[in-house]
Every structure is written in C-alpha cells, then in structure tokens.
Amino acid sequence: MNGLLGVYLQQWKISLAETFQYRAAMAIWLIGHVLEPLLYLVVWSAVAGANGGRVGGMGRGDFAAYFIALLLVNHVTYTWIMWEMEHRIRHGALSFALLKPLHPVHADIAANLASKLITFPVILLAAGALALLFKPAFHPSSWSVLAFLPSLLLAFLLRFALEWVLALAAFWTTRIGAVNQAYFVTALFFSGQIAPLALLPSPMAFLSKILPFRWTAGFPVDLLLGRLDPHEALHGFLAQGAWILGILLVARVLWRAALRRYSAVGS
Amino acid sequence: MTAIRVRELRKQYRVSEREAGLWSSVKSLVRRKTRTVSAVDGISFDIAPGEIVGFLGPNGAGKTTTLKMLSGLLHPSSGEIEVLGQVPWKRHADFLGRMSLVMGQRNQLVWDIPAVETFELNRAIYRIPMAQYRETLDELVDLLDLKAVMGAPVRNLSLGERMKCELTAALLHRPKVVFLDEPTIGLDVTMQRRLRDFISQYRRVHGATVLLTSHYMADVEALCRRVIVIHRGRLLFDGDLGALVGRFAAHKLISIHLATPCAGLAQYGELVSDEEGHVTLRVPKAETPRVTARLLAELPITDLTVEDPPIDEVISRVFTEGAV
Numbered sequence: 001m002n003g004l005l006g007v008y009l010q011q012w013k014i015s016l017a018e019t020f021q022y023r024a025a026m027a028i029w030l031i032g033h034v035l036e037p038l039l040y041l042v043v044w045s046a047v048a049g050a051n052g053g054r055v056g057g058m059g060r061g062d063f064a065a066y067f068i069a070l071l072l073v074n075h076v077t078y079t080w081i082m083w084e085m086e087h088r089i090r091h092g093a094l095s096f097a098l099l100k101p102l103h104p105v106h107a108d109i110a111a112n113l114a115s116k117l118i119t120f121p122v123i124l125l126a127a128g129a130l131a132l133l134f135k136p137a138f139h140p141s142s143w144s145v146l147a148f149l150p151s152l153l154l155a156f157l158l159r160f161a162l163e164w165v166l167a168l169a170a171f172w173t174t175r176i177g178a179v180n181q182a183y184f185v186t187a188l189f190f191s192g193q194i195a196p197l198a199l200l201p202s203p204m205a206f207l208s209k210i211l212p213f214r215w216t217a218g219f220p221v222d223l224l225l226g227r228l229d230p231h232e233a234l235h236g237f238l239a240q241g242a243w244i245l246g247i248l249l250v251a252r253v254l255w256r257a258a259l260r261r262y263s264a265v266g267s
Numbered sequence: 268m269t270a271i272r273v274r275e276l277r278k279q280y281r282v283s284e285r286e287a288g289l290w291s292s293v294k295s296l297v298r299r300k301t302r303t304v305s306a307v308d309g310i311s312f313d314i315a316p317g318e319i320v321g322f323l324g325p326n327g328a329g330k331t332t333t334l335k336m337l338s339g340l341l342h343p344s345s346g347e348i349e350v351l352g353q354v355p356w357k358r359h360a361d362f363l364g365r366m367s368l369v370m371g372q373r374n375q376l377v378w379d380i381p382a383v384e385t386f387e388l389n390r391a392i393y394r395i396p397m398a399q400y401r402e403t404l405d406e407l408v409d410l411l412d413l414k415a416v417m418g419a420p421v422r423n424l425s426l427g428e429r430m431k432c433e434l435t436a437a438l439l440h441r442p443k444v445v446f447l448d449e450p451t452i453g454l455d456v457t458m459q460r461r462l463r464d465f466i467s468q469y470r471r472v473h474g475a476t477v478l479l480t481s482h483y484m485a486d487v488e489a490l491c492r493r494v495i496v497i498h499r500g501r502l503l504f505d506g507d508l509g510a511l512v513g514r515f516a517a518h519k520l521i522s523i524h525l526a527t528p529c530a531g532l533a534q535y536g537e538l539v540s541d542e543e544g545h546v547t548l549r550v551p552k553a554e555t556p557r558v559t560a561r562l563l564a565e566l567p568i569t570d571l572t573v574e575d576p577p578i579d580e581v582i583s584r585v586f587t588e589g590a591v
Contacts, residue, residue, distance in 0.1 A: 006390075013387075018380065101364040
C-alpha cells in the first residue's frame with residue numbers, strides 16, 4: 001500500500017512492536033497516569049466531606065464523575081513529544097527524519113496513536129474499577145455525549161499541535177527541561193486537571209477562558225458530564241477550532257525557522 | 268551537466284567560549300562570549316553524474332559539515348550548492364527522494380525490531396512500487412548476504428551486519444546521489460572489502476553519483492580515481508589520486524635486490540629496510556634519477572624498482588604539514 005496511509009500503517013506496526021518491547025516501563029507509566037487523578041479525586045472528596053458534602057455545588061459523586069472522565073480524556077490527548085524532541089535533537093536522531101521526503105510529524109502522530117491503542121483498554125478498565133469504588137454521579141444528556149466525541153478529537157489535535165510547537169523550542173535551547181516544566185505546571189492548573197475549572201476563583205477562571213488549556217481537557221470532560229448548555233458547547237467548539245488553526249499557522253512559520261536553526265548538535 | 272555543483276561554499280558556527288572557574292561561569296550568565304568558527308571556508312567543485320569521488324581530510328577538516336550541507340541538513344552560511352539541479356537546504360521532496368546520506372557512526376534502523384520493518388517503512392515513505400521494492404531488496408539481500416539477519420532485532424546484530432542493513436535501508440529507493448560518511452568505520456578487513464565491492468557495484472548498476480569519506484585509504488584507493496582533499500575547511504587538492512601522490516610526495520622509494528651484501532648503503536639515501544639483500548631507500552624526489560644511476564653503476568644489482576610512498580603516508584604528510 002502506498003501513500004500516507006501506508007506510512008501510517010507501517011509506523012503504527014513499528015510503534016506497537018516497540019511498545020511491547022518496553023512492557024515494564026509502560027506498566028509503571030500507566031500506574032502513574034491513574035494515580036494522579038485518583039489523588040485529586042480523594043482530596044476533593046475529603047474537602048467536600050469537610051464542607052458538609054458539597055464544594056461549589058459539587059458533591060462527592062460529581063467529583064468522582066469529573067476525575068474519572070478526566071482520566072479518560074487526559075489519556076487520549078496525552079503526548080510525550082516535548083521530551084522526545086529534546087532527545088532527538090541532542091542525540092542527532094532528527095537528522096535521519098529530515099533526510100526523508102516526509103514531514104516528521106507524521107511519524108509522531110502514528111506513534112502516539114499506536115501507543116494509545118495498547119494503553120487505552122487498560123485505562124478503560126482502571127476507570128471502570130474507580131467507578132465501582134467511588135460511585136460517580138453521571139447525568140449526561142444524549143446530545144452532549146454525542147458532541148463529546150468530536151470535542152475529544154479536537155482536544156487531541158489541539159494538545160498535539162500545541163505541544164509539538166512548544167517542543168520546537170528544543171531547536172533553540174538544547175536544554176528544554178525548564179520550558180517543559182513551566183508548560184506542564186500551567187497546563188495542569190488551567191486545563192482543569194487539578195480542580196474542575198468551575199471552582200477556580202474569578203481571575204483564574206478568566207485566564208482559563210483565554211488560554212488554550214481548557215479546550216484540551218476540561219471542555220470535553222464538562223461535555224461528557226452534561227455540565228454545559230448547547231450555547232457553551234458551541235462556544236467551546238469554536239474556541240477549539242480557532243486555537244488549532246492559530247497554532248497550525250504558528251507551527252508552519254516556526255518549523256521553517258527551526259530548520260534554518262538546526263545545526264545537528266552531536267550528530 | 269553536473270550532479271553536484273558547489274561554489275564558494277562556507278559554513279560558520281558561533282560557539283560560546285568560557286574560561287574555567289566559578290567567576291567566569293557567573294559572568295557567562297550575563298554576557299556570553301562567542302566566537303565564530305569556519306568549518307567550511309569557501310570550497311568549490313563539480314561532480315559529474317555517475318562519478319565516484321573520495322572526500323579526504325583529517326578530523327575536523329569540514330568533511331561531515333560539507334556532506335550535511337550537500338544533503339540539506341545544514342544551511343550554508345554563504346555560497347551555492349546544487350545537487351541534482353536542486354538547492355539541498357530547500358529540502359524539496361523531489362530532491363530528498365533521489366539522494367541518500369549514510370553515516371557510519373549513526374543509524375536510522377529502529378533499534379528493537381528487525382531491520383526489515385525499517386525497510387518497509389522506507390518503502391512507504393519513498394513510495395517505492397511493490398515490484399521495484401521486491402526487486403531492489405532481493406538484489407541488496409543477495410549482494411550483501413543479508414538473508415539470515417533480516418529477521419533479527421537490530422540490537423542483536425554485529426556492527427558489520429548492522430552497517431549492511433543501514434546501506435540497504437539507504438539504497439532501497441535507488442538514490443541517484445549517495446553521500447557516504449565513513450561507511451566502513453569499525454569493520455574488519457573482510458567486511459570492508461565486501462562493502463567496497465558492493466558500493467562499486469551499486470554505482471555501476473544504477474549510475475549513481477557517490478561522494479565518499481573514509482579514514483581507510485584502502486577504501487579510497489579501491490573505489491575512487493578522483494579525490495578532493497580539504498583541510499581546515501579549505502580545498503587543498505582536487506584531481507586524480509595518482510596526481511595527488513605525485514604532487515605531495517616529497518620522496519620516492521627505491522627498492523633494490525643485491526647479488527652480494529654491500530656496506531655503506533646510507534650514502535645513497537635514507538635506509539628504510541635491509542633484509543637479506545632486499546634494500547629499500549627513501550630518496551628526495553628530485554634526486555631520484557641521479558641516485559638510481561649511481562646505484563646501477565656502483566652496486567651488484569639484480570633488480571630495481573622506483574615507487575611512490577604509500578598513499579597513507581602522503582596523505583598524512585599533507586594533513587600534518589598542510590602542504591600545498
């Protein structure tokens with residue numbers, strides 16, 4: 001099979017084979033992925049308990065539903081490209097990708113999807129177990145569950161594009177750890193991963209609306225849980241679309257600049 | 268018609284400079300001192316389609332930097348390059364799809380899985396039609412004797428086997444221009460010869476243009492009639508390998524067989540070896556005819572040959588003395 005689809009299928013096959021090579025690392029990584037939202041869920045349940053059962057209109061069951069949905073959404077949209085790019089550039093591995101008549105982003109997308117194909121069923125099981133333990137209060141409406149799927153796809157594209165563009169910082173500084181750390185802390189807070197965005201104090205809530213992070217996690221979660229009205233949902237889709245478009249435009253310009261800058265460190 | 272055309276090519280890097288010690292570390296936080304280094308400093312040459320050229324120079328001469336500019340990985344600071352009629356750094360798919368760069372010390376193969384998976388990936392990326400892929404792969408597997416290693420994870424292969432797989436991955440799309448950077452590094456003599464034969468055959472069959480760097484002069488002698496020598500980023504020599512020796516060798520070696528042992532041979536030249544009547548003398552090039560005549564007249568000689576010194580020696584003289 002020729003064309004881009006052939007590349008994706010073969011890259012997929014390779015990524016699957018590679019993922020199976022590192023089963024132990026994958027298992028540890030999965031445990032971390034489940035533990036993080038579980039921790040926030042326990043903390044917020046305790047806070048709700050101490051406040052007579054509710055915080056900002058959310059009870060224990062609401063928090064359980066929120067963090068279990070977040071576990072799934074966060075897993076689907078997760079990328080590791082910011083670490084990967086640094087490694088590639090520092091070790092000169094990017095050179096081989098640049099010698100080929102195909103943009104390296106395709107391999108990144110295929111590798112991401114391949115890895116998710118293996119890990120998602122495990123995360124789904126973990127979410128099921130958490131649901132049995134914490135008894136989430138799910139009250140979704142049918143339209144919002146339907147709208148959730150495209151919002152999840154857009155959240156993935158947005159987060160992938162955003163983190164891929166930020167990863168390009170590795171072309172200018174070979175030590176990108178500080179950039180990554182700053183990004184992850186900001187994203188953790190403003191995407192709704194530490195607390196539902198509805199609970200943020202108003203200046204923070206305002207920031208969460210103008211930053212892109214909410215649209216990568218908090219928005220699809222709120223849609224799935226039926227916490228948005230159709231007007232808010234539409235606004236969310238438009239915001240996702242606008243951010244993706246804007247980031248793709250920036251990516252085009254930055255990629256060209258990055259290539260000029262590339263001096264093949266250590267290769 | 269040229270396959271590769273290079274004019275006044277330059278590449279300068281800015282490197283940061285810092286003295287040792289804590290105070291200079293602190294100072295460098297505020298103001299970083301940089302200095303410009305010229306890795307390639309104004310070189311020009313042309314290579315015709317189908318030609319194979321040895322690209323020589325000591326470590327740090329600018330060979331790899333030049334190859335990276337020719338393959339589009341590095342942007343030149345100034346000058347012009349055209350490879351297959353394209354400007355490499357613009358990285359047009361048409362250009363990238365018709366060339367290959369093989370770096371002996373790097374690998375493109377996916378480490379944990381069999382090499383054949385990387386071959387398949389390259390087939391998809393280069394959009395090689397299935398029939399052509401099969402044909403080329405069979406040919407490469409046959410020439411390089413790869414059948415037994417294709418199914419093993421790359422990390423389990425020996426250095427030689429890995430290099431053969433690297434070459435296969437790099438040549439599946441039948442590139443018209445091939446840049447080989449130290450393709451035989453670290454390999455044993457048999458494997459070096461095997462790869463050399465293979466490169467030569469690939470070029471012959473597919474009419475490819477090859478530019479090769481190697482630290483092993485045997486590679487260059489076996490494959491290249493023409494060599495380009497660079498030193499400190501500048502072009503020292505471009506021409507016939509034989510002419511390089513003629514131009515840079517300051518001495519000749521006179522080898523004689525004597526009917527009876529003789530004393531006082533050092534008066535004719537520097538004694539390189541003297542074993543059971545077989546004597547080798549190193550003589551300044553200009554004096555060779557005179558010394559040869561004297562030897563024939565004064566000694567009981569049964570055989571005499573005049574040779575150029577080994578090419579390794581000539582090249583190392585060029586590099587150490589920067590002689591032009």
